[in-house]
Amino acid sequence: MSKKPLILVTNDDGINAPGIRMLIEVMKTIGEVVVVAPDGPQSGMGHAITINSTLYARKIKSENQTHLEYSCSGTPADCVKLGIRELLTRKPDLCVSGINHGSNSSINVIYSGTMSAAIEAGIEGIPAIGFSLLDYTWKANFDACKSFVKTITEKALKHGIPKDVVLNVNIPNVPEEAIKGIKVCRQARANWVEAFDKRQNPQGRDYYWLSGKFVNLDHGEDTDEWALEQNYVSVVPTQFDLTAHKHIKSINNWNLND
Template identity: 65%
Template sequence: MQSRPLILVTNDDGITAPGIRTLIAVMQEIGEVCVVAPDRPQSGMGHAITVNDTLHLQRVSATESPILEYSCSGTPVDCVKMAVHEVLKRKPDLCVSGINHGSNSSINVIYSGTMSAAVEAGIEGIPAIGFSLQDFSWGANFEPTKSFVKKIVLEVLDKGLPQGTVLNVNFPKLTENEIKGFRICRQANAYWQEKFDKRTTPFGKEYYWLTGEFINPDKGEDTDEWALANGYISVVPVQFDMTAHHAIPVLNRWEL
């Protein structure tokens, strides 16, 4: 790795979101920074890619700026693909995604554009971390996360990550002094109990809003939900090999 690592920064809340601006500022202290992020909010996009439309990439930083910043018309995963294959001249040493406005703990990792961008980087062979804060407000205070973001990024740059793994890091909504530290966790076995709010326009056309309640029956003290509820930063190693390896012996006993 070169003296100043090359760090790709992306997110799903859009390039102007306060969370990504915080992440960019911290990454500037560590390495050479390139930003490729959506030109508008792309929350809940999961691992979607653009295949039936064109993609647009526009540089938004000044020519003399030391940071390359591009807005992309696509999804968070599109942003990573565009960065790796069109923008950067070499593979980055790290990809960081976020800081998301709202947590991506438990089952939310499946739907998260923030984490899907990190997973895409991992698929490309790039060490990657997704960062999220337990505060959905656009005016969320990201200041307490800065020192912790820097600490874990430096650890990953120094030690690397296990093959086929990226990190899902979630911060509780606390002050820096209130945060108790990091907990290495598993994903809580929780889910959304969903329903659709059916409404009617003044013109008589029906439409729906997805609503729901987050249900957590998992009372384990080794989960990300427990860590966040008890003042810790949760760190969950996420693998993108989705094979259920434990099920293979079971299926091999079938009469197929």
């Protein structure tokens, strides 16, 4: 067995996205890499899984045959499930997802396929990190991400990520020399004010384009949005237990069985 950690790499932008290619490059300097990623874009899929159709995984050649890569027909969460259960020879020591083209800070974590892949690994008891760059373009420059991705990954492997916690890492879209450092933050309270652009196709059938404006309702200086605005890399410890524990007592006071 290799002494290097086994790292499962995935994403939601698709296996050919520049972000995942950069992530693979960094992970190869840290451990043994196996890639299981969607065969096409799966952004905004959240934690969707495939249950009503078949899944396919195709082994593809990696550059210089330095690692294994699989292109999967499913969602990001599917990729992690299939990778763990069928494609990897042993349980990975770490799962990394990304580098996403665009922000997954604040409420965006709910919709993110990138983070859902990491969360799926976390549910399986695998330490996991989702990485995102605040640049939505396909030709985004990920050079500034490299050192921060490597540092955070190595620290996570050294110290361990707390049980049932996944790290949500967002990187500002500025040159590396403009990034002030890394901040461990809480998720900002924010939401999307959404609207639909209603149109008609040539046959007269209505269709809709979703649009919206991101509104940050949280002005705390301990949030991911504040950190990113100040050119810090934000790290949010994210849990997948959605129970509002502090409110269990107040709901019990409703006397639901009376």
